Amino acid sequence: MDPNLSCLILFNLICLVACTSENHQHNGSHHYDYCVVGGGPAGLQMGYFLSKAQRNYIILERNSGPGSFFNKYPRHRKLISINKIHTGRQNREFNLRHDWNSLLSDDPNLLFKRVSREFYPPADTFPLYLSMFVKELGLRVLYGVDIGKIRAVQSQTARRYLLTDQHGSHYFCSILLVATGLWVPQTVDFVGSDLVEGYESISTNPEDFKNQAVLILGKGNSAFETAQSILGSASRVHMLSSSPVRLAWQTHYVGDLRAVNNELIDTYQLKSLDGLVESRLEKIVIARKKDNGLYLTLKKYVNVKNSSDVTREELPSHHIDNFPMRKPYDRVIRCLGFRFNFSIFDSSACPPNSENAKGRLPGLTAWYEATDTPGLFVLGTAGHSRDYRASAGGFVHGFRYTVRAVHRVLEQRYHTNNWPSTTLLTTQLQSWILKRVGEASGPYQMFAVLGDLILLRGSDCVYLDEFPLQALPQFSSLSGHTVPSRGLIVVLMQYGKKKIDYLGSNRAETDWTKAWKSNFLHPVLYYYETLPTKDDMKLLPEGWPLPRPKAIHHMVEDFLAEWESPISHIQPLRRFLEHCLQTDLRTFYxxxxxxxxxxxxxxxxxxxxxxxxxxxxxxxxxxxxxxxxxxxxx
Incomplete structure (x- = not known):
């Protein structure tokens, strides 16, 4: 045979084998017990717990590295998550109360402070930290896997999820953990919305806004972050949204406007050409007139024939001649946040829209399982519907704990491992509670959402950390523990319900006999003889995180957040516990x-x-x- 022909045949065989191998790689099927979709902080946090438990799992990430969202956002490259390195304490658990970026692990050195020492770190450092987290813990992550379709497959024995990526490869899993975050820009459709630029694509160079009049739609952190970056170059900056500004230091919600971004409030209130206006976006019109300026008016004053692409039509005059937005704008920018990507789900697997957050988030049970979609759990920012505008579940320093709670639910349901607990003598209970309220980071960050449970058994008790409070009616099935006949105590952190002047002279309560009037974050203990029911959870008193208990005890707020004063904190706590336990908890010679x-x-x-x-x-x-x-x- 001709040697050249032999070489050609051999070459073709090699190519055929290579192509077959590549097609097998792209079109093959992969089977796992757990599939985690998304390699951001929530996905990696769950990956750590699954790895520690030696479960069969995989993390699927569409980009080339972890935390890719932070390679672009926030656009002006400063995180607003606190990185407080120096607390004066060596207690690692306590320090996590003030470290809003680190993920949970058993490695005491695997903390965010290794990549940044800045109080508000640069955004580029977060993917760097996540890469370090993956590498040092050996997490199983597949990069470049873009899941485009998710559907449920029901067999005679079980329900599984089938995930298909951009190459047609299939991933089968029994439990699906969605940690894709929120990255689809939130938009509002109105006449002229096509003339609006998006936060996701605007220039971040302040010089590009030199001497321009800018209208920003939205009043959240992304909107104010954008406004702050151009204050020194734009001629005027106006901000419009349906609701007034909500300041985080007033609402205690970290997703509201943070002080680090609120310089425009100064320039507005000190009358320096910038301003804030309220109107529903669905009711406005933005049109370009023949002078090329962008004008804003209300929809009810515009003829049907007027639209943003009709440049020769004059807009009707305003109903009042001092309309606050009567002057033209050079640019209009949309900064309305993001929404969950529902498009990747088939109808058989798609979670419903939550009633919270204007439908931007999926609807979930109290244990973060998608409603009517068993075996599909939503983690991280995408799971924020459970505590939207109420706690920190949409942020790393909050959802690192809810992810741990979900993992504990998974361990009980699928592997019969009970919720971790500690058995204590009743004489040890008071000291244990004081230790938890003094240092525990989970209930501190996820206030009114995660709480500690104490199962009272007489001479001893069982202490469980960080159980989802709204899931109390399902406590036994989710935890593997039963509530004894003597009842249970729930320990949680909560703010006061009263609306006050948060910087006024009467903002704090210092009298322990009036602890129930505390305004700032403080421990509260609820004693129940039996578990609250589903109906009880639906009929909560206004402003209460839990149903009305048999007995309740507020530990008076403390300026140092240290609940260890003998008279103000310890003695009232002991008397409450004695009331619940019907026993004397004093110590004796x-x-x-x-x-x-x-x-x-x-x-x-x-x-x-x-x-x-x-x-x-x-x-x-x-x-x-x-x-x-x-x-x-x-």
Whole structure:
């Protein structure tokens, strides 16, 4: 045979094998127990817990690296998540209260401060941190996998999810964990909306706005971030939305306008050409007149024939001659935030729209499972419908804890591993509660959403951390624990319900006898004889995170957020616990325990569990060294 022909045949065979291998790679099927869609912070956080539990999982990310959203957003490249490195404390759990960027792991060094020391870090540092998180924990992530279609497949034995990527490859999984975040720009359709630029595509060079009049649609952080970047170059900046500005320091919601972005409020209130206006966007019209200026008016004053592309038609005159937006604008910019990408879901798997956030988010159960879509859970920012405008579940420092809660639900449901718990003697309960309210970061960040549960069993109790409060009616099935006949106590953090002047002279309550009037974040304990029902959860008193309990105790707010004062905090807490447990929780000297054992049928628990079991102070050589100076003999 001709050697050249042999080489040609061999070359063709190699190409055929290579093509077959490539097609198999792109069109093959892959099977996992857990599929995590999205390699952002929520997806990686879940990946860590799945990896730690040694589950069969994969994380599918459409881009070439983790956290790709932050390669572009925020557009002006400054994060507004706090990176407070120096707290004066070495307690890692406490420090997470003020570290809003790190993810949870067992590695004490795997923290965001390794990539940035700035209080408000540059956005580019976050993907860098996430890459470090993936590498050092060895998480299983497939990059360049763009899932375009998700559908449910029902067999005779089980329901699974089928995911299809851009190459036609299939991924089958029993449990689908969606962590795609919010990245689809939120738009509003009105006459002239085609003349509007989007936040996602505007120039970030202030010089491009030099001496221009700019109208910004929206009054959230992206809108004010944009306004702040052009204040020094634009001739005037106006902002329009349907609602007034909500300041985060007034609402306690970190998604509202943060002080780091609110310089335009100064220039507005100090009358320096900038301003804020309210109107529903559906009711406005933006049209370009023959002088090429963009004019805004109300839809009711415009003839049907007027539209944004009719440049020769004169707009009707305004109904009042001092209409605040009567002058033309050079540019109109849309900064209305983002929405969940529902388009990748087939009708068999698509979660419903939530009633919160104007339908921008999927509807979820209290344990973050899509309503009417079993086995599909939504994590991270996309799961914010459960606490929209109420807590921090839409942000890293909040959803790192809700992701952990979801993982605990998965472990119980699919692997019969009960919710982690600690068994305590009743005499230890007060100290444990004080420790948790003093340092725990989960209930502190996810206030009124995640809380600690105490199952009362008499001489001892079972303590569970960070259970989703709205899921209390389903507690037993989600946690694997049952509520004993003596009832349970829920410990959570919450703000006061009263509307006050948050910088006024009477903004804080310091009298422990009026702790229920506390305005700032403080611990609250709810005692229930039985679990609240679904109906109870639907009929909450206004402003309450939970149904009305059998007994309730507020620990008075504290300026230092340290609830350890003997009179103001500890003694009232002990009396509340004694009321719930119907027992004496005081500590006693040995002599008092001896007298009590002679004069009472049932001595206090401290004496039963200590003195009567001959459990005093443990002897040690260090303690013995102090005997002479204390007047004691060895």
């Amino acid at each position: 040995a002599e008092s325990c001896f007298r009590s054992s002679l004069t009472h049928h049932k001595p206090p628990p401290f004496c039963q569990q200590g003195y009567l079991k001959q459990q005093g102070v443990i002897h040690s050589s260090e303690l013995q060294q102090h005997f002479p100076t204390s007047g004691l003999s060895g």
